[in-house]
Amino acid sequence: MAQKLIPFDDRDGFIWFNGQLVAWREAKLHVLSHALHYASAVFEGERVYSGRIFKSREHSERLARSAELLGFQLPFGVDEIELAKAETVKANAIVDGYVRPIAWRGSEQMGVSAQASRINVAIATWVWPSYFPPEIRAKGIRVTMSKWRRPAPDTAPTASKAAGLYMICTMSKHAAESAGYQDALMLDWRGQLAEATGANLFLVINGEVHTPTPDCFLDGITRRTVMELARRRQFKVVERAIWPEEMAKAQEMFLTGTAAEITPVGEVDQYRFAPGPVTKALIEDFERLVRAPA
Numbered sequence: 680m681a682q683k684l685i686p687f688d689d690r691d692g693f694i695w696f697n698g699q700l701v702a703w704r705e706a707k708l709h710v711l712s713h714a715l716h717y718a719s720a721v722f723e724g725e726r727v728y729s730g731r732i733f734k735s736r737e738h739s740e741r742l743a744r745s746a747e748l749l750g751f752q753l754p755f756g757v758d759e760i761e762l763a764k765a766e767t768v769k770a771n772a773i774v775d776g777y778v779r780p781i782a783w784r785g786s787e788q789m790g791v792s793a794q795a796s797r798i799n800v801a802i803a804t805w806v807w808p809s810y811f812p813p814e815i816r817a818k819g820i821r822v823t824m825s826k827w828r829r830p831a832p833d834t835a836p837t838a839s840k841a842a843g844l845y846m847i848c849t850m851s852k853h854a855a856e857s858a859g860y861q862d863a864l865m866l867d868w869r870g871q872l873a874e875a876t877g878a879n880l881f882l883v884i885n886g887e888v889h890t891p892t893p894d895c896f897l898d899g900i901t902r903r904t905v906m907e908l909a910r911r912r913q914f915k916v917v918e919r920a921i922w923p924e925e926m927a928k929a930q931e932m933f934l935t936g937t938a939a940e941i942t943p944v945g946e947v948d949q950y951r952f953a954p955g956p957v958t959k960a961l962i963e964d965f966e967r968l969v970r971a972p973a
């Protein structure tokens with residue numbers, strides 16, 4: 680089914696760009712931007728539910744922390760970013776959608792060193808319904824193992840939501856899609872289960888909720904929310920090192936992330952799962968929470 684793509688540089692609306700709203704098509708940067716050549720960029724992905732950004736402040740704080748991990752400071756404080764996001768959502772009349780703040784080193788200096796480069800910040804927002812097609816999501820997505828591994832924390836700033844860390848995610852996702860799957864799972868540098876290409880993972884083993892310890896990949900805001908919801912349901916939550924063979928013992932598996940929300944997994948190569956009672960209960964609780972009045 681061919682879907683008509685609306686290019687992201689040719690849309691109506693407004694983008695917040697270094698302190699002010701500009702017309703969507705005018706939010707441009709130069710081809711000699713440091714970030715494009717050397718991946719000196721950090722970003723966020725957030726969802727708007729019923730006009731409100733879920734866990735907005737946590738995302739703004741993570742953006743600032745991600746930048747610091749890459750050695751730069753945002754030229755705007757968390758409070759200013761909060762106001763800017765609200766202004767952008769309002770200007771674009773987004774009720775249910777997605778917010779993408781990004782900060783990057785500019786074009787003042789070219790070469791590995793970029794000490795004199797300006798730090799830029801932009802915020803865009805758009806309607807983005809479901810990360811995976813709803814009909815596939817209902818029975819669980821098909822996932823395959825990636826050949827790429829999450830790097831060790833002393834080889835990359837793995838706690839940062841940094842653009843450079845997504846190079847292997849895109850390669851993994853493309854390989855999976857080309858082979859007929861919806862996503863790929865990545866092991867970490869030790870060979871333990873890490874995460875999917877843009878979401879964290881959970882296994883349900885005999886009613887317990889198990890998830891890998893995030894010591895070399897993003898400790899997702901949705902992941903932490905789901906762990907809290909599971910505890911409220913009196914499910915035992917176990918955060919630990921998980922080996923891929925342990926998928927054979929799991930009855931349910933799901934992914935969590937701002938874009939993916941809670942997405943059931945139907946299969947990972949030879950392993951099969953069903954979107955069972957634990958996954959369904961957590962989806963229900965999550966949907967209620969994101970739309971709960973402040």
Ligand SMILES: Cc1ncc(COP(=O)(O)O)c(C=O)c1O
Nearest residue numbers: 877878879897899900901936937
């Ligand atoms: C690689 C990766 N891991 C995990 C997550 C989940 O993070 P969060 O729940 O904060 O969106 C994301 C999505 O942002 C991601 O891109």
